[in-house]
Amino acid sequence: MRKQLGVLALLASLGPPAWAQTADFSSTGITACSPSPQNPVVDEPYTGYQATGYKGSMERDSAWFAAVRAISQPDGSKRYVFRQAPAKSQPVFESIETLPLGGKAIGFIAYRQGCGDLLDAHGRSLGLAPFNTLEAEFRSPDMANSVLLKRTVAVASSKSSAAEPEMAKSYARFTHGKLIAISPHQYHLGDGLTSIDSANSELSASHLMAMHVSTPDGAGILDLISLHEVLEPRWQGVGQISDHGGNIGKNGLPEQSFLLGLDAAGLHLHTLQGKAIALPRFDRMKFQHSWLSSGDRPPASKTRRDTSVLIQTLELDAKKQVLSCRLYNHDLQALVDEPIPAAYCPHPGGRDNAYFAYSTAAGTQVYRKQHTDTGLSLQHVARDIPGKLIYLLDSGPLLLQTAKQPPYQLVTPEGTEIADRSFDTVEHRGCGHIAVSRGGQRWMLRQDGSLSTTMTFPFSC
Numbered sequence: 001m002r003k004q005l006g007v008l009a010l011l012a013s014l015g016p017p018a019w020a021q022t023a024d025f026s027s028t029g030i031t032a033c034s035p036s037p038q039n040p041v042v043d044e045p046y047t048g049y050q051a052t053g054y055k056g057s058m059e060r061d062s063a064w065f066a067a068v069r070a071i072s073q074p075d076g077s078k079r080y081v082f083r084q085a086p087a088k089s090q091p092v093f094e095s096i097e098t099l100p101l102g103g104k105a106i107g108f109i110a111y112r113q114g115c116g117d118l119l120d121a122h123g124r125s126l127g128l129a130p131f132n133t134l135e136a137e138f139r140s141p142d143m144a145n146s147v148l149l150k151r152t153v154a155v156a157s158s159k160s161s162a163a164e165p166e167m168a169k170s171y172a173r174f175t176h177g178k179l180i181a182i183s184p185h186q187y188h189l190g191d192g193l194t195s196i197d198s199a200n201s202e203l204s205a206s207h208l209m210a211m212h213v214s215t216p217d218g219a220g221i222l223d224l225i226s227l228h229e230v231l232e233p234r235w236q237g238v239g240q241i242s243d244h245g246g247n248i249g250k251n252g253l254p255e256q257s258f259l260l261g262l263d264a265a266g267l268h269l270h271t272l273q274g275k276a277i278a279l280p281r282f283d284r285m286k287f288q289h290s291w292l293s294s295g296d297r298p299p300a301s302k303t304r305r306d307t308s309v310l311i312q313t314l315e316l317d318a319k320k321q322v323l324s325c326r327l328y329n330h331d332l333q334a335l336v337d338e339p340i341p342a343a344y345c346p347h348p349g350g351r352d353n354a355y356f357a358y359s360t361a362a363g364t365q366v367y368r369k370q371h372t373d374t375g376l377s378l379q380h381v382a383r384d385i386p387g388k389l390i391y392l393l394d395s396g397p398l399l400l401q402t403a404k405q406p407p408y409q410l411v412t413p414e415g416t417e418i419a420d421r422s423f424d425t426v427e428h429r430g431c432g433h434i435a436v437s438r439g440g441q442r443w444m445l446r447q448d449g450s451l452s453t454t455m456t457f458p459f460s461c
Contacts, residue, residue: 041094105178136149240260284314365385
């Protein structure tokens with residue numbers, strides 16, 4: 001009887017929960033679990049044994065037995081206290097579990113009235129707001145003495161009809177038992193990724209995680225090592241774009257790899273460290289390695305970085321059709337200082353051509369593709385040649401539609417008309433097969449600019 005009275009007196013003397021004296025976590029955007037006497041106790045309290053022995057046999061948890069003491073209740077159930085907690089204010093918990101906190105450090109998850117708290121062996125808070133669950137989430141081989149904890153808590157549902165509260169997560173990193181970082185926000189359960197044209201469906205870097213918050217509503221990217229938000233959660237969606245056909249860096253990721261943030265203005269490019277890269281508006285990005293002519297491509301090398309990649313950004317219309325593109329080298333330096341109309345944008349599998357040309361209202365522009373030690377470049381060969389580009393031959397001449405008669409004229413890359421190469425009609429049959437006519441005579445226009453009376457059709461290409 002005396003023992004039972006002692007237990008009742010202890011329970012009566014508890015007063016406010018231990019977590020009532022912790023920091024004001026609301027200022028950090030991290031909310032706490034709310035204890036309630038109506039919340040059920042844990043189904044199966046931890047009793048100091050875990051299946052870590054041979055073939056999963058139960059093994060004694062020495063850290064638990066050294067720090068925790070069980071107390072019998074009048075109904076025969078057990079409650080648990082910390083042996084080293086002050087006797088006058090010793091809280092009683094429904095369950096206490098051990099949790100590694102980096103190196104040899106051990107923390108304790110103590111549950112009471114539906115909420116858990118992370119405490120040390122004396123029952124003191126280790127700096128986290130109360131939670132519904134807490135678990136080790138991410139282990140890095142380079143951080144053997146550190147552990148990342150995912151903390152979940154029930155929050156008010158954003159859907160008024162939802163019967164159950166939503167769960168949100170935040171993260172904390174401990175090293176040798178010390179709290180060294182807390183995520184800036186509390187995030188919805190889910191990955192935060194959205195459908196972005198040409199973006200990866202998941203983040204390639206294992207320590208990066210897409211996430212989103214509800215206030216303000218937005219997606220971002222969290223670095224799970226530093227718990228720094230690489231992209232703040234203010235985007236409609238986030239993603240990553242990588243050149244998987246290019247070189248692989250020391251970190252095992254493609255050297256050309258960027259983070260994307262989507263808002264009403266389009267996509268915004270960032271480095272993997274979150275630094276913004278200022279580019280004109282775009283809706284899609286792609287990489288191309290076969291744009292240079294075969295005679296100008298640098299030799300393959302396993303030790304030298306591939307600087308021949310062409311990077312394109314595309315602007316799309318409401319139906320996701322390409323309106324224009326912009327061209328960049330591997331350092332994202334613009335190769336042309338204006339957008340290229342969609343009809344002239346480079347595409348994989350194009351013909352082996354040393355020149356690049358396109359037409360605007362000002363005329364036709366012609367460039368010579370080049371590659372130097374610093375990467376791709378375009379040398380202007382001709383500006384504002386009168387006429388609209390219809391076809392660029394492999395050898396360099398351009399077939400233009402002009403205001404003259406006959407309307408179709410073959411010119412050199414410099415814009416000089418080629419004699420006896422004007423036509424009334426032009427029919428591009430595909431795969432470089434071009435049929436032309438003048439005065440009732442028909443020819444095939446070869447890729448070197450010569451004419452053939454043998455009419456051909458492409459079989460396959």
